[in-house]
Amino acid sequence: MKNPLRELISLIGAGCMPEQDIERIADEAAQAYADPAAFLAANPDINYDDSFPIPLGEWVVVGSLPDTVLFQAETYQQLFEAISGSFDQSVAFNLKPKQLARTEPLTALNRIQVQMGALNKEGGGYVLLNFSQVLDDPLQMVIAARNDLERILALAAEVGIAAEPALEALKAAQA
Template identity: 65%
Template sequence: MKAQLVELLTLISSGCLGEAEIEQIADEATQAYADPKAFHAANPDINYDDSFPIPLGEWVVVGSLPEIVLFQGDSYEELFGEIRASFDPGVNFVLQAKQLRKAEPLVALNRIQTQLGALYPEKGGYVLVDFSEPLDDELQCVLVYRNDLERAMNLCVEIGIPAAPALEAAQYAAQE
């Protein structure tokens, strides 16, 4: 499982995490997945209990991701503000977070995905991906290069972390 976690963390961090940091997160998460009781006993400072809706290993992964990798918010305006703030100021964004304030959720999500898809065309652009179970915010996402999306989704399935391209998931939910 550690190799899968290393690969997944590498894909979702888009170069924002160093190899040593990725290895450490993957190592700790692997231990937490393998023996949650022993890991929690050895790390009593971790704010986790059995009432959480996700396994301890997943909690370690999500809790270890910096805010330049894991984006959270209660609105698409807030979420996109976090995403914009994570990029170098030289990256050209046409979309402004405030433009999402009054937009319907699907419209806002489509605008965000269109903007992200235009960045780094050599990698197919970014895809906004719902990642894990949001605990404190309504929305919780990571960015994955489109060229890496299929592999990242397969790794999430293998590891057991819920994930889906945000726009596709929202469109599917709207049809039901």
């Protein structure tokens, strides 16, 4: 379990997370998946109980990802502010968060996806992915290089974490 977790976290955290953080999160999550009771006993400060809608290992992954990797927001405008704020100042965005203020969800998400697809040319552009089960905010996403998309989806399925391209999921939900 640890190796697929490490690879998944490494792919979604590319460039945003030090290797030692990736290793630590993968190790802790693997322990939590393998023996939740022992993990909770060894980590009494963990705020988790059986009422949570996701397994403890997944909760460790989601709770450990920095806000430059896992984007949570109430609105698409807030989502794009968080995403664009996570990039270096040298990255130019044509889309501005205020342009999303009064748009329908599908239009807003499409605009964000078009902007993200124009970045990271060597990786095939970026794709927004719904990641895990939404916990606190209605939007919970990571960004991935399009060239890594197939592998990320396979790894997420292998470890049991829900992941799907956000735009396609919203189109399907509205159809």
